[in-house]
Amino acid sequence: MGAEQRRVLVIGAGISGLSAAQVLREAGCVVQVIDKGRGPGGRVSTRRVVNGEALTSADAEWSFDHGAQYFTARDAAFQSAVESWHTSGVIAPWRGRLASFDSEGREPVDDTTIRWVGVPAMNRVARHLAQGLDVTCSRVVSSLHADAVTGRWTATLRDLTSTDVTDTSNGPWDAVIVTIPPPQALALLPATASMTSAVAAVPMEPCWSVLVAFPEHVKAAFDGAFVTSSPLGWVARNSSKPGRGHHDTWVLHASPEWSAAHVDDHADAVGPFLLNAFGDLLRVPMPRPSHLSAHRWRYARAAAPLHVRALTDAGLRLAVAGDWCAGNRVEGAWLSGREAATAITALL
Ligand SMILES: Cc1cc2nc3c(=O)[nH]c(=O)nc-3n(C[C@H](O)[C@H](O)[C@H](O)COP(=O)(O)OP(=O)(O)OC[C@H]3O[C@@H](n4cnc5c(N)ncnc54)[C@H](O)[C@@H]3O)c2cc1C
CATH class of the missing domain: 3.50.50.60 (FAD/NAD(P)-binding domain)
Structure with missing residues (x-):
């Protein structure tokens, strides 16, 4: 041909x-x-929100990375692509403080992994x-x-x-x-x-993703956490990533098990429920959020790739x-x- x-x-x-x-x-x-x-x-993906309405315009007040949180590079060809994106200013390393929560409590995650994020989203x-x-x-x-x-x-x-x-x-x-x-x-x-x-x-598992903005800085001794003892599986201070602005924004991902059990729930019920779970995790009173919404990823990840x-x-x-x-x-x-x-x- x-x-x-x-x-x-x-x-x-x-x-x-x-x-x-x-x-x-x-x-x-x-x-x-x-x-x-x-x-x-x-x-x-990135969701931008102005005054409670999701928009695609660049003048958004809050933005949330509601899908992939960051990425790592192990393969040599991918590492080389990642280096070129970094040189072009498309991505930057996220140097957030990481932790893990299980039934015993919270532990810092101390590793040398470079976690890359798009800039500004x-x-x-x-x-x-x-x-x-x-x-x-x-x-x-x-x-x-x-x-x-x-x-x-x-x-x-x-x-x-x-x-x-x-x-x-x-x-x-x-x-x-x-x-x-x-x-x-x-x-x-x-x-x-x-x-x-x-x-x-290849069955795919769902993931509920909750997008929260607070009018004041939430007290947390970490910027991202892997969670195993809660309806949540991952929480991250979105605004701790480079170039995200000064508003305190968080993304909360439900665990695969909770997401599967609640896949057909209404987003209006999922947001408040997982926000409460976040409060339980932090053990601090949650300020009233200035924005709260939930997004369902029906095909988030393969159960067995x-x-x-x-x-x-x-x-x-x-x-x-x-x-x-x-x-x-x-x-x-x-x-x-x-x-x-x-x-x-x-x-x-
Ligand atoms: C909540 C969540 C958190 C994640 N966290 C991480 C992380 O921290 N680190 C990491 O490395 N990865 C993470 N991932 C996984 C990562 O996002 C995926 O591995 C990657 O983005 C998959 O890319 P893809 O091109 O294979 O599929 P997709 O990104 O799903 O692309 C498929 C595209 O096909 C389009 N499409 C579907 N059907 C049709 C049709 N019939 N016609 C036209 N278009 C169609 C869709 O709109 C979509 O844009 C996460 C994913 C989710 C959902």
């Missing part, structure tokens, strides 16, 4: 989709990334990766079809910004990389794809990627996307 003919569709503009698209672009492919979200990033990482790529947001891919004769792919897109339910056809594409969580991927993969049963075998970097069906020129392939973290997502793109470029 000639270079001018290599057209690849990437579904999902999370870290894995964006890293895949970068590799494809470097290989000379025409690539389009489609995401149903309002911007790129997926679970590396986590979604900066995705925006940086998306630069120079053709990324179309607010479009959901509702189906995928491979032509029986040519093998070329066509996607059906629904515009989420339009009140009309009109589907449009997008393509044809020589290959497709699907980088969305397994239950959503399964709905798009053809039943004949070789990876279908592997994808079906596959530990393969990506899955490819050479005959269909189709690959799937995501953190659930390579280990539930930003680093795994980045590596997975690159692997899928490398496999696809080798096929084209």
Whole structure:
């Protein structure tokens, strides 16, 4: 296949989709990334809030990293990318004081791990990766079809910004990389794809994330804590991360068990409940929050990731990627996307 003919569709503009698209672009492919979200990033995401209303504008009063909290880098290729992001001012190390809480009480976490965060917010990482790529947001891919004769792919897109339910056809594409969580991927993969049963075998766990702003500084001897003896699993003073402004903002994540048991609860009930759990943890009176909301991540993390970097069906020129392939973290997502793109470029 000639270079001018290599057209690849990437579904999902999370870290894995964006890293895949970068590799494809470097290989000379025409690539389009489609995401149903309002911007790129997926679970590396930032919620901005002004006077109680979530906004996307830059003049927000509070911002919360309500998905990924930070990331680490162990793989040499990822370390090298991380260094370049650091040099460009896209990320900085978070030097927050960490602790762990269990039924015995609180212990400081004293390690040498570098924990990176986007500056001034986590979604900066995705925006940086998306630069120079053709990324179309607010479009959901509702189906995928491979032509029986040519093998070329066509996607059906629904515009989420339009009140009309009109589907449009997008393509044809020589290959497709699907980088969305397994239950959503399964709905798009053809039943004949070789990876279908592997994808079906990866259950995803939910996570409730609570966003709290306080009018005064909450007394806590830590900036982030791993919690095992509470409905909470993780709490962090969001405003202790570099560039987050001076308001005291916190992100509280429920434990996987609590989140699964309460996945269908209403956000209005979840916020106050987990805020109380936070007060119990700190054993200090909680000031009345100036903002309190809750976000449900229905597909937060894989219960058992596959530990393969990506899955490819050479005959269909189709690959799937995501953190659930390579280990539930930003680093795994980045590596997975690159692997899928490398496999696809080798096929084209
Ligand atoms: C609460 C929480 C805390 C976390 N904390 C950390 C942490 O501290 N450190 C760490 O390293 N990792 C953390 N993670 C994990 C990290 O966020 C993920 O590993 C990583 O962001 C996954 O990237 P991805 O590209 O594989 O998937 P995603 O980010 O989920 O991207 C998939 C994209 O596909 C889009 N999509 C889905 N279906 C369709 C469709 N049909 N059509 C179009 N678009 C579609 C979605 O909108 C989304 O943008 C956390 C995750 C959560 C939820």
